[in-house]
Amino acid sequence: MPFFQFTFKDLQMMSIKSRILLASAASLFILSACNGKAGNAPAAGDVAATVNGTPISKGSVDQIVGQRLAMGQPDSPETRKAIINQLAMQMLVSEEAIKKNLDKTPEVVDQLNLTRQSILANAFVQDYTKNNPVSDDMLKAEYDKIKAHRCQVPNTRHAISWWIRRL
Structure with missing residues (x-):
């Protein structure tokens, strides 16, 4: 069972500050939100939260925790809860953007392609440095x-x- 269940009404209840945080971190999640292939669903035990029936994996949370640890921020239950809330808000907003067909606009398609290329380039460099110490x-x-x-x-x-x- 996921830790949290969210709906769009929950998003409306959150503070302006949280929405600003959401906007600044949207690029972390939008690529995976728009690439919703059925085979990518996490196993039931790997779900940190569910947003409108869509799971947020513990792996996604762990990845962001790792990024924050690298910046010197501590790992705590409060930090993880804040990350889950952030990811839930991102998912809700991205779902609304998809409903408005914003994912089909040339600007957004270009941004998604650039983000995908950047992620793949970083993955290549990490793989190369791991295999060629x-x-x-x-x-x-x-x-x-x-x-x-x-x-x-x-x-x-x-x-x-x-x-x-x-x-």
Whole structure:
């Protein structure tokens, strides 16, 4: 059973401050909200909340908790509840946007495509760095090459052309 159940009336009851927070974080959730494939539904035990029958996975909550931990914010039940509320509001607003066919406007389609490309590019970089670790020896060797060449380069323009030739 999910922790929370939300409807559009619940959104209307929330404060202006919460709505502003929603707007600032909408890009985190809009891509997954508009990509509602039936096969992507979380298992019953993995549901943190349900919004108009649509589940919010614990994985989504955990992902945002991880981002906040990286920024130095603590993980607490209150933090998780606030994240769930934020995701619920985002889902409600995105559902209303879809009802108004805003997801079909050229501007929104472009934004969704750019967001998707950015997410995929980040996933590629993370996968590459995970599968191709850089050792301390490799870093030191590269540092030594750059340091030695820097002593030989008379100005910035020459340094830039040297870097370009290395690529």
